[in-house]
Amino acid sequence: MQAIRQAMQWALAGLAAGAMSAAALADNPFVVDGVAIDARADNATEAQRTALQQGQTEGAVRLIERLTLPEDRMESDLPVVSADEAASLLAGLQISDEQRSSTRYRGVLSLEFDPRAVRRYLTGLGVPFVESQAAPIALIAVTERPTGERVLGGDWQEAWARGGFEHALTPVRLVPADSVVLEEIVSLDPIALQTVMETTGLDQVMVLVARQDAGNTRAAGVIVSFDAEGALQRETVDRVSVAGGYVDAARAIIEPREQAWKRASVVRDMSVAELDVSILFDNLAEWRELQQAVTGASLIQNARLDAVSRSGAAMTITHRGAREQVMAELRARGAVLAEDETLGWTVRSR
Known part of the structure; x- marks a missing residue:
């Protein structure tokens, strides 16, 4: 009886973690920062x-462009977003650097923006979108x-700090800047880079150098990681040169990366499939993290808990x-979906 009670406590804890998944995520792709507004009229x-109104509409357009591909917008003949439509998609806003006169x-x-409202809007127009x-x-x-x-x-x-790129x-x-040493970073010192990865808990580090001259901004860099044998791997970040400031250069770096991610992740076939999986974990904290990763994945419409024990569910x-798209999204959320010869499909911590 005690074992059953403990199993139910674990199950309820996992379900609670799943219900909190959206709030617990640090980054929200439905947030658009840095929308400058400026208007004149007969009165304040x-x-x-x-x-x-103009800012809300611009923000809605930016969000739709973030979540969708150009060819899908063109294929669906996406209409211009009206001020009323933008307002209907909005969940809340904050205003900074406010200045007013008469x-x-x-x-x-x-x-x-409200994720449910945005999903309904894009689905109603027949536009495929990516939110993961x-x-x-x-x-x-x-x-x-x-x-x-x-x-x-x-x-x-x-520019990166105020551009809202954590929501990309x-x-x-x-x-x-005060946590690393310039010489070690520009020389791609392996020990320094490994320290950054351990401190941040991330698997890749992007080092970007930028310079501004006479209204033009240039930037280039490299993405580094380590393979299973501990060897340093490098991926060149394409050089950008823009007529504008540092924020414009940052956008020019992020946008092609977003386009590539969307092309790999977009789902145009709306049919669904079921998959039985075993969630493997060592402790309650790991169970909660894996449950959150699964239930919060945008491609997973439903996750039914069938059984749970102290080491698996x-x-x-x-x-x-x-299946490959689901695997990629779960990996981005810290979980690995893989097929095991003995256990079948499993989900483990990355």
Whole structure:
């Protein structure tokens, strides 16, 4: 009887963790930051109303472009988002850098959109979309001054900090400039990079150097990781050169990465499949993390808990998309879906 009671306690704890999964995620792809607004009108109230409407509409357009591919938007003949439609998708907003006069209103918006409303909107228009995020990458920003001197952080880091890129489908996590040594980072010192990965808990580090001259910004870098044997692996980040500031250069780096992630993750066939899986864990904390990874995956429509013990659980999941797409999304969430010769399909910690 005691064993049954303990098993039920574990099951309820896991279900609670699953219910909290959306709130527990640090990054929200339905948030759009840094939307600048500026409008004039005959009076202050009308200027503010116009500015907010314009900002909400721009934010909705940015979100839709983040979640969808250009060819799918064109194929679906996606209409222009109206102010009323943008407002209906919105869950909340914050205003910063607010400035007003009798005829003008300015500020910067951070907009949070309602995932359910956005899904209904895009599904109703027949536009395939991706809402799952890739595994985040640790980012070390190096600013190159006009003199050629390189410094950790600086304006380049500030651009990443205020650009809302943690909400991208390919999110980044900024590494504090005072936690690393410039010489070790630019030389790609393996020990220093391993320390960054251990500190952040991430598997990849992106080192980016950027410089601004006469209104143009150039940036380039490398993504590093370590293979199973501990050898350093490098992936070149394509050089960008934009007419604009550091935030524009950051967007130019993130956007092609998002496009590649969407093309690998998008599901156009809406049919579903069931899969019996065994969730394997060593303790309650690991069980909660794996339960959260599974129940929070956008491609998994339902996860039924069939049985649970102190070291494993049996679940039946209903998913959209190809099996490889489900595996990729779960891996990005810290879980590995793989087929075992003895146990069948299993989910373990990455």
